[in-house]
Amino acid sequence: MVNDSLKEQSSLESSEVFQLLYAIPDPEVPVITIGELGVLRNVEMINGRIVIYITPTYSGCPAMFAIESEIITILKENNISDFKVKTVHFPAWTTDWLTDAAKKKLSDYGIAPPEHSSQIKHLRPDEVSLKCPFCQSDETHLTSWFGSTACKALYYCDNCRQPFEHFKCHH
């Protein structure tokens, strides 16, 4: 039984599966991928079975269900039937995993990207001065530490009078 399913199994290597899944857009912030976000941790081949490791951004992030079902869809499209998606909690997700390229994409999308934790360690978070992603002004202020998703805070730009979201530094 196991051997039969192995024969039908796609011949993709685990690194190729990783690349394939890396490109899945995040359901809440579709401008970046689950790979860039750091939700996709690793793909391993264990006894002919593909094991995918994902980690939640925030513990209660409801996007995890959508991400998992998207992963399953992509695997099936690539004729991979013997797989397991595992959620891991360690190491805990941090925005320090976001690449500069991903942060640029966020900014272009209208979301102020997170600072690297090393830059804000000694400040109270509401003392962090953010640039407005629309007009680049520094004249912005925090309106709420909680936003439309667990990972974002609400800001307001006093220059262009545009409310905007900030992807919170989480470390």
Next chain:
Amino acid sequence: MNKNLFEYTLRLGDTSLILSQRLSEWCGHGPMLEEDIALTNIALDLLGQAKAFLSYAGDIENKERGEDDLAFHRDANQFRNLLLTEQPNVDFGFTIIRQLFVSTWQQYLYSELTHSTDKNISALAIKSLKEVNYHLRFASDWTLRLGDGTEESHQRVQNAVNELWNYTGDLFEIDQVDKELLKHGIAADMKKVEESWNKHIKQVLNDATLSIPEINNFMRTGSRKGVHTEHIGFILAEMQFLPRAYPDAKW
């Protein structure tokens, strides 16, 4: 199965679960849109933490009970949440003080548990702590604004402090489960947590011009044994109705 570890993990999970359920009652009823979103965001974080802890409890128990079975198919006396978490929302000020007491407790408890010798407990503590930081800041800031605000806001949060204070002894009560697990470096040292909790709470309440009730010799405890206040039954009735009435219901 490690019975003590199961019990300990259940306590962590249930506390987050019941507070999450309480906070989510605010959804659509917050005093301002931002605060409505904040309270439900906190509820969501807590729900995620509860899911992870209860899922781990199910693994430890090894009777094929997942987090949903534990959340929806246990009765009141089998729940191990802190008594504080089941107290009603009453008003925004009351909700804030309850949050301040519990978030401060979680902050120092999880800080201790990041060093737990149980790898799963420590991983979940590290993750949860990052989220609790936000909850605690939110609750502390609002305590300050309301306490040092208008006459009415001050009176309302002072009433909340007075009323909820009797449940704070429950936060630090320890039993054989804690003692056994502490020996193995798994559980947190509640003496340390209590010390830090007292320090932070006194500071925040003082800054907010609020006072700690003087008559505090009676403490209502019992959460470790599953002895609850009457409120738990009403929460469970609402939370568990659907999966109990329609056991095979799928989302």
